[in-house]
Amino acid sequence: MKDGPTPGQGGFGPAEPTPPPDDGAAYGYPGPQGGYGYPAGAGPMGPAGQMGVPGHDGGYAQPLVVIGDITVTADGIVTPAGKMPLSGATWTVTDMSRTEERIPTHAIVLAVVFVFFCFLGLLFLLMKERTTAGHVQVTVNSGGKFHSTMIPVHDPMAVHHIMQQVNYARSVSV
Template identity: 85%
Template sequence: MKDDSTPGQGGFGPAEPMPPQNGGAAYGYPGPQGGYGYPPGPAPGGAYGQDGGYAQPLVSIGDITVTADGIVTPAGKLPLSGATWTVTDMTRTEEKIPTHAIVLAVVFFVFCFLGLLFLLMKERTTAGHVQVAVNSGGRFHSTMIPVHDPLAVHHIMQQVNYARTVCA
């Protein structure tokens, strides 16, 4: 004797419904009729890059992306014309004697003070960030980009200069 409360063959509990076979979507995914918060019918705006989609990015600086038709930020889209770019370098480069050089200087001190030459070894470290800000159309957005290399600062400056030429 079999009733609805007993599990089906090979499992425990009631059997799960099979996904629709007539071209519909699987369970949990929106089908052609919409569902789960999606409006019915085709996706708005058509395919990517057509009818209101975003254009190909020309340069991306932190979370600021410059396209051929505008500047895209998390706060929204800014117009290209009249954009003012500001870059603030807030990095610092420190120079110090590494620990292994001090140890070698102490170990080799007995050889006619030649071990003191190890104290001439220097180690440079760069830390900080670069702030990039854009102001256009009465709107403002700023981003902080962490930097660990002096060449990264130069690269960010080149990206902002390219964005300035695009906006001109």
């Protein structure tokens, strides 16, 4: 019982390899490729290997700043929630990190051990250890769309860096 055409030599495919199409390559041959899940010519690497995100005209725009999963380009804001217009965007930053200061365990042990040498061991109690934990929430609202992202921080300078990035994004979205 035959439902369709059969190969010429009784195999499971054509007798000769199929030549690659004009705009790409056949299976197993190099050709234009997109990133995982992207069609050819799209994805994180734009045409000719340039980095960028898709612009309004279908080309690739150079990112001005990337804040978490929010990318600001010259012609818009790209988020997982979709593309937003750049002009008139409202940016909000909430610092939800905390910095704790405590006396480390080794300083307490050294203070106890050296307390009998003219109370010199008590100077070890002046040692402090600072740790930062938490995250910074960045929110953008533009064109009727809203997106929020949480960026983990482990250093007070990281909080400052994120604030500077958002201030730059505010300055270009005027």
